[in-house]
Amino acid sequence: MTSPTDDGTAIHEDRLWADKGWTARVIKNEDDDGWAVAMYKQGVDEPALVGPWTMGRDKKNPKPLDAGAFNTLVKTASEVLRRHEQHLQATLHQEITVSAGGGRISVRLDITPDDDQPSARLTAVDDSGEELAAVAVSPGFRLNRASAEAWIASDYARPR
Template identity: 65%
Template sequence: MSETQAQNPINEARLWRDKGWTAEVIKNEEDDGWAVAMYLDGESEPALVGPWTMGRDKKNPKPLDVNAFNTLVKTASEVIRRHEQQLHAQLHKELRVDTEEDRLTISFDIVPDEEAPHALLTAHDRAGERLAQTRVRPDFRFNQQSAEAWVAGGFEKPAGA
């Protein structure tokens, strides 16, 4: 989709484009009904596909309107936000390790690089200052025991990491 298309709102019965989103009412391949697909500008796959209400004639879809579009944008945005939160949770883990001097935050962040996937093991002090960081394998077993061992070992790269 070009930038010009993204900037020009469209308000048609089966196609509505505004606010960086496009809603398209489509024939539901599963049955005789209709569905609506929500696309975020620049994306080829829909962020949301859901059933759409039939019109009064029970054959054609109900036309899109501003209220329905705004609700669809809110719902699709929430789906994307949840997906991003889930992905972040899968790629980022954090533990606390107490030392004699401080309470450290040890984080494990997977970098899903297609050519060289890896993870970063990072230690921050209570003030948020980074104390150490080392690159480890993405399948490194990150748990309380491995975090404590890394700290106790002076932040040397863990064996087998």
């Protein structure tokens, strides 16, 4: 979706608000007789948030967008994107610390997503931050306490 604010111009209409890098569009809810609002971040084709929208006084048309509603929608959509990014980060970068050899070893799994050739790297680091070992693993590798301890016990042989 090309945002109406690509040139920096704000739009404040009853069913379309574009400002602050966001666009809110009030749309007909295809599932029922109501209305929905879709929030788009500038330059992104998919909506960050779609939710129900309030009917107007005539019970047929949607309530017009206003500054307060738009600001609330921006805040909510930003939070949704932030949580999505945090989840993705947690999925792609995992770390477990285990006791081994009289010290603590942090085992890290870093996944590089790619539609054609995803990859992953398993790394062991000691308390002082020195890298003890690093090997390529399948992006489907499951890092947990048992797999980390087994990798350390195998003297960092590449897991199967």
